[in-house]
Amino acid sequence: MSKTLIRGAQVLGGDVQDVLIDGETIAEVGTGLSAEGATVIEADGQILLPGLVDLHTHLREPGREDSETVLTGTRAAASGGFTAVFAMANTHPVADTAGVVEQVYRLGKESGYCDVQPIGAVTVGLEGKKLAELGAMHDSAAGVTVFSDDGKCVDDAVIMRRALEYVKAFGGVVAQHAQEPRLTEGAQMNEGVVSAELGLGGWPAVAEESIIARDVLLAEHVGSRVHICHLSTAGSVEIVRWAKSRGIDVTAEVTPHHLLLTDELVRSYNPVYKVNPPLRTEKDVLALREALADGTIDIVATDHAPHPHEDKDCEWAAAAMGMVGLETALSVVQQTMVETGLLDWAGVADRMSFAPARIGRATGHGRPVSAGEPANLTLVDPAYRGVVDPADFASRSRNTPYEGRELPGRVTHTFLRGRATVVDGKLA
């Protein structure tokens, strides 16, 4: 097997070290390591992180291969420094059986760019009425541990309670898309000053917060763990903070776009800013950053949601919701969290690798950078500055809100079990 020596990188943003990869594992971490027989990567000034893990990705296959496939999505993931992604269940057909999750799992293995861990649907067809075969999906080759009807809220309190109880048998977690459906009928954007002016249907913060409040209480009652997807409001932060202080087993994620963008952008009526949950206000953005820094929000997850051009090149109301995010996530986190002094690189490693791997039980990922561990690694040049050009994306879709925007940082190398998937910023 081949050897690679990463020379002089700041491991987790801390000490400058050499890291020797031998085959699929990290052989040695130290200073002045021998380069004999190894490909050498000079990593002066670069940050070495454990391979990033995304707990919330939409790969669209099966069913919408025109927007993304497992192959193109995992190439995008590798470009963004990810070594594992959790693929959401809202495909066509829905990933609500062992057959579909095994298919996605197998496609991930075949792609070779990034491990794909399928998420199973909570309910049959995401319809919120009948539990899907959660146990069969867990027992399948895909070994599903995370269940979500993402895109739709499990709004029936009884179904949610049963799902939370049921997955305890195999250590699963239910990831909730918190959106009270009646309060968000016809919703197009955050309800507030901007929606009032633009005449677009409002998505009130309380529609998210009321579901989170209910679900943390349900999780407490049945003694299970619940994960809150793409938390987006200051009020949601308060509820999660309270639940954690009470000892409730809740985890939460925030997307990069909710850390950076606000609903003021919707004034352009450009559907590239249309996303669910919607972009909120400056006050929300600052509360989310703070909560990610203090650990109230556990992780960053991309909610990478690819859509073909024609689904965005239209009037706002007709446009699909969602943004691609795998290839810009780390840069946005660097800008909003690291360069603001809220989080150091060790904190980034925690929020984007250790913690998501722990929540999703992704064995082999989110491991320390030390000898004997799987060589899932990401090397970042934090000094880089570049303007986002969607034409450079590996994702099949281009619906990024950052086109033309300068973002810091660049993933120069990604290693999946010792094999380079990205070299010098290009897919290997």
Place this chain on the structure above:
Amino acid sequence: MMRHLISAADLTRDDAVQILDTAEEMARVADRPIKKLPTLRGRTICNLFFEDSTRTRISFEAAEKRLSADVINFAAKGSSVSKGESLKDTAQTLEAMGVDAVVIRHGASGAPFRLATSGWIDAPVINAGDGTHQHPTQALLDAFTMRRRLVGRDAGLGQDLAGKRITLVGDVLHSRVARSNVDLLHTLGAEVTLVAPPTLVPVGVETWPCEVSYDLDRVLPKSDAVMMLRVQRERMNAAFFPTEREYSRRYGLDGERMAKMPEHAIVMHPGPMVRGMEITAEVADSDRCTAVEQVANGVSVRMAVLYLLLGGNDSDSAVTHTRTEENK
């Protein structure tokens, strides 16, 4: 003048007064036996209506024809929003046919803005109503009607609505007419009060340049004009208010309430009126109600907008034509 007319908020005071003054000139054409000016001869205007609105379409069509433009009416009713690409494709088809301006009505807020700013077409875009967002020519015709009634037809030239107290009553939440009027009337110096049940006032209204009241009876004595907004019957089923009768009791305008208004005050309605619920027949048919005048004024105002957007830079202006012909 600007290139497009998308939102009443985009108009400066001077722009708005210029449109109203030009509309007065245009109104003279309607008084003549041959109601036509050659101003837009050889220009093609498309009325692109993705949402039904016979009144607005006919008003624009009359305005276009009085300015001698060639008119194409395109009714793309119904399914357009579900097939998102149709707006872009339709626009590009029209552009390819050499259309000089597009008047668009669309059920989706922001559709005219997208049309004007996405590089899909080059032609000027005039918003004839988009979703619950804006309906700027409606606001202009309302302001025109108010200026005529409250300031005077000739005395009003060059004037705005400074100090006039205007009350808008009804479904503000879903009303593009309310949004447009709040913006324009504020620009013209009027003091605007919105009156509605709290369920029909948008969250975020506190940043609007107007007052909000839930009590119609207290506002009426201080109003120079009271504009009733259309309330759609289906709102009742969505629990915005308990019953039609209760709405009518609290927010409907009947003769008794009208009597609380100052003597000079007018009652306005963008039409079509739901008689009995939001306005009684007694009020609708009184000479204080300007609903019919508003329709006539709509044509003059739309002529002014089309002229200023499309012909305003030509040396032989419509206004010159009007005066020349009158001097003959």
